[in-house]
Amino acid sequence: MLVSLRWLKDFVEIEITAAELAExxxxxxxxxxxxxxxxxxxxxxxxxxxxxxxxHPDADKLVLCDVSTGDRxxxxxxxxxxxxxxxxxxxxxxxxxxxxxxxIKLSKIxxxxxxxxxxxxxxxxxxxxxxxxxxxxGNLTLGVDLAEALELHDTVLDVGVTxxxxxxxxxxxxxxxxAAITGKTLRYPEIRLSENDEDxxxxxxxxxxDPDLCxxxxxxxxxxxxxxxxxxxxRLRLEAVGLRAINNIVDVTNFVMMEMGQPLHAFDxxxxxxxxxxxxxxxxxxxxxxxxxxxxxxxxxxxxxxDGRKPVAIGGIMGGLNSEVKDxxxxxxxxxxxxxxxxxxxxxxxxQMSTDAAFRFERGIDPQGQLMAxxxxxxxxxDLSGGTICKNAINCxxxxxxAIRDIPLxxxxxxxxxxxxxxxxxxxxxxxxxEIDVRKDSHAQEETFLVTPPAFRVDLTREIDLIEEVARLYxxxxxxxxxxxxxxxxxTQNSRERLSERIKNIxxxxxxxEVINYSFVTFRACDLLRLDADDERRNVVRIRNPLTExxxxxxxxxxxxxxxxxxxxxxxxxFDLKIFEMGRTYIQKQSGKLPEENNKLGLLxxxxxxxxxxxxxxxxxxxxxxxxxxxxxxxxxxxxSVKFVSGANEPFLHPGRSCSxxxxxxxxxxxxxxxxxxxxxxxxxxxxQISEIDIDVLMACYTDVLMFKxxxxxxxxxxxxxxxxREEMEGDAVISAAMxxxxxxxxxxxxxxxxxxxxxxxxxxxxxLRFCYRAPDRTLTDEEVNKVHSRMVxxxxxxxxxxxxxxxx
Numbered sequence: 001m002l003v004s005l006r007w008l009k010d011f012v013e014i015e016i017t018a019a020e021l022a023e024x025x026x027x028x029x030x031x032x033x034x035x036x037x038x039x040x041x042x043x044x045x046x047x048x049x050x051x052x053x054x055x056h057p058d059a060d061k062l063v064l065c066d067v068s069t070g071d072r073x074x075x076x077x078x079x080x081x082x083x084x085x086x087x088x089x090x091x092x093x094x095x096x097x098x099x100x101x102x103x104i105k106l107s108k109i110x111x112x113x114x115x116x117x118x119x120x121x122x123x124x125x126x127x128x129x130x131x132x133x134x135x136x137x138g139n140l141t142l143g144v145d146l147a148e149a150l151e152l153h154d155t156v157l158d159v160g161v162t163x164x165x166x167x168x169x170x171x172x173x174x175x176x177x178x179a180a181i182t183g184k185t186l187r188y189p190e191i192r193l194s195e196n197d198e199d200x201x202x203x204x205x206x207x208x209x210d211p212d213l214c215x216x217x218x219x220x221x222x223x224x225x226x227x228x229x230x231x232x233x234x235r236l237r238l239e240a241v242g243l244r245a246i247n248n249i250v251d252v253t254n255f256v257m258m259e260m261g262q263p264l265h266a267f268d269x270x271x272x273x274x275x276x277x278x279x280x281x282x283x284x285x286x287x288x289x290x291x292x293x294x295x296x297x298x299x300x301x302x303x304x305x306x307d308g309r310k311p312v313a314i315g316g317i318m319g320g321l322n323s324e325v326k327d328x329x330x331x332x333x334x335x336x337x338x339x340x341x342x343x344x345x346x347x348x349x350x351x352q353m354s355t356d357a358a359f360r361f362e363r364g365i366d367p368q369g370q371l372m373a374x375x376x377x378x379x380x381x382x383d384l385s386g387g388t389i390c391k392n393a394i395n396c397x398x399x400x401x402x403a404i405r406d407i408p409l410x411x412x413x414x415x416x417x418x419x420x421x422x423x424x425x426x427x428x429x430x431x432x433x434x435e436i437d438v439r440k441d442s443h444a445q446e447e448t449f450l451v452t453p454p455a456f457r458v459d460l461t462r463e464i465d466l467i468e469e470v471a472r473l474y475x476x477x478x479x480x481x482x483x484x485x486x487x488x489x490x491x492t493q494n495s496r497e498r499l500s501e502r503i504k505n506i507x508x509x510x511x512x513x514e515v516i517n518y519s520f521v522t523f524r525a526c527d528l529l530r531l532d533a534d535d536e537r538r539n540v541v542r543i544r545n546p547l548t549e550x551x552x553x554x555x556x557x558x559x560x561x562x563x564x565x566x567x568x569x570x571x572x573x574x575f576d577l578k579i580f581e582m583g584r585t586y587i588q589k590q591s592g593k594l595p596e597e598n599n600k601l602g603l604l605x606x607x608x609x610x611x612x613x614x615x616x617x618x619x620x621x622x623x624x625x626x627x628x629x630x631x632x633x634x635x636x637x638x639x640x641s642v643k644f645v646s647g648a649n650e651p652f653l654h655p656g657r658s659c660s661x662x663x664x665x666x667x668x669x670x671x672x673x674x675x676x677x678x679x680x681x682x683x684x685x686x687x688x689q690i691s692e693i694d695i696d697v698l699m700a701c702y703t704d705v706l707m708f709k710x711x712x713x714x715x716x717x718x719x720x721x722x723x724x725x726r727e728e729m730e731g732d733a734v735i736s737a738a739m740x741x742x743x744x745x746x747x748x749x750x751x752x753x754x755x756x757x758x759x760x761x762x763x764x765x766x767x768x769l770r771f772c773y774r775a776p777d778r779t780l781t782d783e784e785v786n787k788v789h790s791r792m793v794x795x796x797x798x799x800x801x802x803x804x805x806x807x808x809x
Contacts, residue, residue: 003174004240005155007259011175013184018155024181025159029472030168034158038240041125044096044104045146047136048074050087058110065118067091070142077114082132089133090124090146092117099125126152127235128245150232154240164459166363170261173456180433180473189259191375196388198223203390204272204333209280211399213303214315216338217279218370219394220378221269223331225249225387234384243356248384249325249332252377254356261456262336262365262373263357265305265313266381269331271323274308277333279315286311290318290353302347303339316344316361317353332381336374338367338401366456367401403455409438409466411447417467420479424449430473431466496599499637499702500582500695503601506636510629512578512603517561519584520551525560528681530651539588541595554586554595558602558692559652563674566606567682575686576607578621582695599695603629603671606688623657626671626689630661639663639701643732644671652678653690661693663701669693716747716774717785721793722805724764727756729800734767737799738792745780745788748772766805769796 005018014021022032048067056062056077065076065083069091076091083089093116096104104117121127121134124146140149147153159174167173172188179186206217227247229235234255235245243254253264269275282288282298288311289295298304303315312323316339325332345362348354371393378389411424424447428438437452453460460466471479493501504514522528526538537556546552555561558581569577580603586595605626609619627644634642641663648658648670658672671691679688725734731751738749753768760766771792773785796802 001159001161001169001174002241003157003159003171004237005157006151006153007171007237007240008175008178010189011172011187012179012182014178014182016182018157021178022157025157025174025177027472027476028177028181029162030165030174030177031160032157033160036156036158038152038154038156040147040152041099042092042097042147045090045092045098045119045124047140047142047144047146047149048089048091049142050083050085050089053083053085056110056112058112062110064112067116067118068142069093074115075113076116076118077109077112078118078133080118080120080133082135083118086138087133088136088138088140088142090119090136092119098123121232126150127229127232129229150236152236154236156240163363166360166365166458167261167456169360169363170257171259173261176434180430183433189376191372191379193375193379193389194382195391196223198390200390200392200394204269204275204277204394206277206394206396207279208396208398209278210303213281213340213343214279214337215340215399215401216367216370216397217277217394218336218374218396219277220334220374221331221390222334222378222381222385222387223390225330225332225381225385227325227327227329227385230384247325247327249329249381252380252384253334255380256373256377257356257360260369260373260376261360262369263316263360264373264377265319265335265357266325267312267319267323267333267335268325268329269333270329272307272312272333273310276308277335278306278308279337280304280306282311288314289321290314291321291324292318293321296351299350301343302351303343305335314347314351314353315339317348317351317358318355330387332387334374334377334381336370336377338365338370364458367458368403368455371395403452404461405452406450407453407461407463407466408441408444409449409451409463410444411449413463414467414470417464418471418474418479419482420474422470422474426474427470430470433473434469436460436466436469495702495704496695496699498704499699502637502704503633503695504580504582506633507580507603507629510578510632512580512629515562515565515579515581517558517565517581517583518551519554519586520546521553521555521560521564522550523552525553525555528678529557529560530675530678532651536587536589541586541588556585556587558583558585558600559690562602562604562690563678563682563684563688566604566688567684570684570686577604579604599699601669601693601695601698603691604688605629605690606686620687621689622687623671623673623689626691627659630671630691630693637698637702638706639698641701646730648672651675661691663697666697668697710776712774712776714775714777714779716772717780717782718773719771719785719789720752720768721771721796722753722755722766722768723796723800723802724760724805725767725800725802727763727765729765729767731767734769734796734800734802737796738769738771740799741791741795743788743792745773745775745784746771746792747774767802 018035022035026032046069048069051066051068054064056064062077062079065078067074067076092098092104094104094106107114118133120130122130161168176186200221203221206219208214208217227249230245230248230251234251238245238251238254241258245251249266253266257263282300282302282304284300286298287295288298304311305313305315313319339361341362341364344358348358374393382389414422414427431438435454438449441448441450451466531537540556541554543552566577582601584597585600586597588595605621609621609625643662644659645662646659648660650670652675653672654675660667661669669692674688674690735749750770751767752770756765771789773780773788
C-alpha cells in the first residue's frame with residue numbers, strides 16, 4: 001500500500017518527520033518497507049501571468065508574449081494556440097532545467113529575443129497533455145516556484161498491510177492509525193450533496209438474486225456529466241499511490257477507493273438495458289469481455305452484475321467493455337456494494353484477475369461504508385464533470401451483516417497477557433483512539449469492559465484481538481522484557497522414537513544418508529510402479545488443492561519417492577547413492593474416512609559400493625550389499641528371527657533378484673533389484689537395489705532391554721559337512737533344519753560353501769555347513785564333539801532329506 005504523506009495530511013495533522021512516522025507505524029504493526037521522496041523533474045519554473053499577446057513580426061504561427069512574475073516582465077516567444085491575456089501559466093526562466101536534459105537559454109527566435117519558455121504538462125512531466133500550454137489556477141501567487149505552488153514535493157511510504165487489516169488499505173485507515181499513535185484527531189472529508197428533483201427510484205432499480213454473495217448494493221445516478229481529464233490535484237494524488245489517471249469519472253472511483261477503502265464502479269447508464277441492475281451468479285460457459293479486452297468463459301459460481309439482459313461486470317473484480325464510460329457519456333450509474341470475500345477470492349484466483357478492487361473485497365471491507373463512499377464519489381463526480389446528482393440513492397440490503405457487539409475484555413487478563421501494569425484508563429483511551437466503543441460491565445465480578453469494534457475492523461472478534469490492539473498502541477517498547485521460566489527437564493523419547501533413532505545411527509554407520517521427501521507424489525506413481533489393479537496401494541488420498549500435478553496424491557509407498565530422488569541426482573550427475581528415508585505412507589481404506597497411516601523405512605543403493613579410489617575400481621553395489629545392510633539392522637536390534645524368502649512378488653522388482661522379509665511367518669517388507677523396465681520408464685540407466693520395511697512390525701518385535709551372556713574362556717571346536725539337497729532349497733531352510741533340535745553345546749551354524757557344478761547330480765546342489773561347538777566351563781573333547789555332531793547331522797538329514805556329499809555314490 002503506497003501512502004502519500006501530502007494526501008495523508010488532509011485527514012490528520014503530522015508534525016513528525018517521515019522517517020519517525022515510518023518507525024512508529026512499524027512499531028504499531030504496520031511495517032513500512034520503504035520511504036521515497038517524490039520530487040518534480042524540473043527546476044527554475046515559476047508561476048507567471050500573460051500580460052499581452054502580440055503577433056510575431058516574422059512568423060505567422062508564433063506570438064510574442066509579455067509574461068509577468070510579479071516583479072519583472074519577460075518577453076517570451078510561443079507557438080501555442082490555447083493561451084490568452086490574463087492566463088496564469090508556468091514559465092521556465094533562463095537557466096531552468098526541464099525533463100529530457102534540457103536547459104532553457106536566452107535565444108532569438110526569428111529575430112525576436114525570448115527570455116524563457118511557457119510549458120505544457122507533458123514538457124514538465126506532470127501530465128500527458130501536450131496539446132497546449134498548461135493553464136494554472138488564477139489564484140496562485142506570481143513568481144512562486146511552480147513545484148511549491150502546486151505542492152509537487154511529496155513523500156511516499158510503502159506500507160506492508162497484513163491480510164487481517166483491510167481497514168488500512170485506504171488513506172483514512174492509515175490516517176486513523178497515525179492519529180492514534182501521535183495523539184492527533186482524525187478528520188473525515190466533508191460530504192454535502194446537492195440533488196436535482198429527478199428521483200433515482202423512477203430511473204432504475206436493483207434486484208439481488210444471490211444475497212449470500214452480495215448482501216448489500218447501493219447506487220446513485222449522475223446526469224449531464226462531461227467527460228474530461230481530471231484536475232491536476234487529483235491526478236497527482238493518484239499517481240503518487242501508483243494509479244494512472246484516465247478521466248474525471250473513472251479517476252473519482254479510484255480516488256474514493258484509495259481514500260476510503262471502498263471499491264466503486266461507474267457504468268454508462270445508456271448501455272444498461274431495461275435500465276436496471278440484476279446481481280446473480282454466472283451461468284456455466286457464459287462468455288464475458290472485461291475492460292481489459294479479454295474474453296473469459298465463466299463457471300457457475302462467479303458473481304456477475306447484469307442489466308436486464310446481459311452481464312455488465314464481474315462483481316468486485318472488473319467491469320465490462322459493454323458498459324464502460326466513454327468520451328460522450330452523459331448519464332452515469334455509480335455502484336458501491338459489499339461482496340462476499342470468499343466468493344471474490346475464489347473467482348479472482350480462478351480467473352487470474354488480481355485487481356485493486358478484488359484485493360480489498362477478498363480481505364473484507366467495511367460492510368457499513370457503502371453509502372458514505374457512494375455520496376463522496378457522487379459529490380466529486382458532480383463537481384468535476386458539471387453534472388447533477390439525482391435525488392435519493394438505491395440501498396438494497398436483503399441480508400444485513402450482523403455487527404459484533406459486547407466482547408468482554410478483562411483488565412486483569414490484559415495485564416497478565418502483556419506482563420505490564422496497564423491501567424484501565426490507558427486501555428479505554430487506547431481503544432477509543434481507533435474508534436472502538438468501550439463501556440464498563442457493571443455485572444462482572446472482576447473489572448471488565450464490554451467492547452464493540454467498529455464495522456470496518458473485521459479482524460476484531462475475540463478478547464485476545466483486543467489485547468493485541470492495546471499492546472501495539474500502548475507500545476511494545478513499554479512492555480518489560482522478561483525471560484520465560486523454563487524448568488530443566490531431560491528429554492524423554494518413547495520406544496518408537498528410540499527405535500527410529502537407533503536405525504538411523506546404524507544406517508549412517510553403513511554409509512547411508514537420510515533423505516526427506518514430500519508425502520505428495522504424482523497421481524501416475526502407481527502406474528509407473530506397475531501396481532496391480534487390485535493392489536490396495538492404488539487407493540490413494542487425493543489432494544483437493546495440489547500445488548502441482550506432480551504432488552496431487554499422498555504416497556502409498558516410499559519406493560517412488562526414493563526413485564524420484566535417484567532420478568534427480570542422476571540428472572545432476574550423481575550416480576552413486578546410498579540413501580534411506582523414514583516416513584509415512586497413506587492408504588484410503590474407506591471413502592470419507594481418514595486414511596490408514598503406516599510408518600515405513602525405505603533404502604536405495606545404486607552405483608559404486610565404495611568411493612572411487614584406485615583399490616576399489618568398478619566394485620558396484622548389488623543385492624547382497626543391501627541384504628547385508630538389512631542384516632546389520634536386525635542384528636543390532638536383536639531381532640534374530642527374520643527370514644529372507646526368495647520371490648517378493650512386487651511388480652517393480654526383478655523377479656529373480658528379490659525376496660520378501662518374514663518374521664514369525666508374517667511379511668513385513670521386501671528388497672531386491674529394481675525392474676529394468678521401471679528404470680527405463682524413469683530414464684534411469686544404473687541398476688538399483690531397493691527395500692521397504694514396515695517399522696510398526698519391527699517395533700512389535702523390538703526391545704531395548706539388553707541380555708547379557710558371559711563369554712566362554714574355553715576354545716571352540718568346529719566340524720564341516722557338505723550336504724546334497726534339492727536345488728530349489730534355500731540355504732536358510734538348511735540352517736533352520738540344523739537348529740530345529742537345539743543342542744546345548746552348539747554355538748552357531750553357518751554356510752561356508754554352495755556348489756552345483758561338476759560331480760553334482762542334476763537337480764541337486766552342495767551346501768557346506770560349519771558347526772561350531774563350545775562349552776562354557778571346559779574344553780570339549782573330540783568324543784563329546786563327535787557325539788553331539790552326529791546327532792546334528794542326523795537332524796539335518798531327517799528334516800531336509802539331504803545326504804552327505806560323498807555318500808551318494
